Amino acid sequence: MAKGSSMDICRIGLHNPNMTTARTKIPSYRLFGEHQDDPADFWLHCEPIPERTHLHNWEIALHRHEQFFQLFLLPQGSGEIVSQDGILAFTAPVILYIPPDAGHGFRFTRDIDGLVVTALADRLRSLTAADREIARFAEKLRIVAVAGEDGTRSAEAIERIDAELSGRSIGRSLLLEPLMTEALVALTRASRPGNGQQEQDRDLARIEALLTIVDTHFRERHPVGFYADRLGVSAAHLNRITRNASGLSIQNLIDRRTLETARRDLIFTPTPISKIAYSLGFSDPAYFNRFFRKQTGLTPGAFRDRERRRLAD
CATH class of the missing domain: 2.60.120.280 (Regulatory protein AraC)
Structure with missing residues (x-):
């Protein structure tokens, strides 16, 4: 695209x-x-x-x-x-x-x-x-x-x-x-596509495949090259078509999928934050805390408390 x-x-x-x-x-x-x-x-x-x-x-x-x-x-x-x-x-x-x-x-x-x-x-x-x-x-x-x-x-x-x-x-x-x-x-x-329809369709198919692979492997914290290799293209090319379609890099997609799961687990499960961190592929809960705070502006604990208060209200 x-x-x-x-x-x-x-x-x-x-x-x-x-x-x-x-x-x-x-x-x-x-x-x-x-x-x-x-x-x-x-x-x-x-x-x-x-x-x-x-x-x-x-x-x-x-x-x-x-x-x-x-x-x-x-x-x-x-x-x-x-x-x-x-x-x-x-x-x-x-x-x-x-x-x-x-x-x-x-x-x-x-x-x-x-x-x-x-x-x-x-x-x-x-x-x-x-x-x-x-x-x-x-x-x-x-x-x-x-x-x-x-x-x-x-x-x-x-x-x-x-x-x-x-x-x-x-x-x-x-x-x-x-x-x-x-x-x-x-x-x-x-906003008009500059490539032919065949190329657009191929890129869209790659993006759909990428999203599926991210859903399957995001907990493993693989580097971007892992996803590019699975799709048979270079990391630079996959990043380019992903950005053109969504405005996001491959790493952004992985991080957003990780954040989505972290938010859900923090709100709807009693799982300790350290165990959530390990389940998402973080080797150190402190690294997970830094990741979550960078994405949301809150620590995982503060986010959990805020959202549970909202649900209670």
Whole structure:
């Protein structure tokens, strides 16, 4: 799969009960402190992502925006998008596209950085009416790698939107709409597969096989080369197609699978933390503690206590 392709088919992540939430039960958020009866007399807003996410401990609950769409430019960090269709993992540099009325939430790592642009949906409708490919792109949530000419061009347009909104230059309002058009057109182009269908299918099959092998062997803490050898490709090539499809490296996939099992065991079993560490292939519980804290910001013990209190409540 070519650089810049979108991650519509990735099946990576944890099961989350929010996935099955009916659309009508997902809260619809208005933005920027508006009241429900305020007139929507603006159409574009941009802000740094850390300003909002750190207020919510880097997690944003499942919600939707009926009248807005969003672009997240993430040059740093990683995380997961929680949607009604599943959990999609991503690693920077990527651009996230959230269509109007789509249920979504976020789990970000603490090093997340970047910009979020929010715009009124009617500006999107004018673009989708003019071009069938953009309309197809805009129908669903997307994760697009910032790679190649088009991905870079979209990222630069988002940065210019932020610069125009932050300044007082002459005619800035005249530039905002063409900059948004450029960002969306370039993002649509960046999401298109660059290889032939046969190569795409082969890469997708390799990713599916990789996920199966990871599920079977993640407790053994094998190096990346073990998985590449099982699939008959080089580690560099397997990492490349995995990143293009999911935004994650092979090691990221292994770590996420390990973390998923660790979380489940900590919450739902009385197993001592040291035994959980050994069962996951860690030779030293202290190494497991460092691994878990790096991934979650909490020690295994603190995570277990917090989640059990939540269940009790």
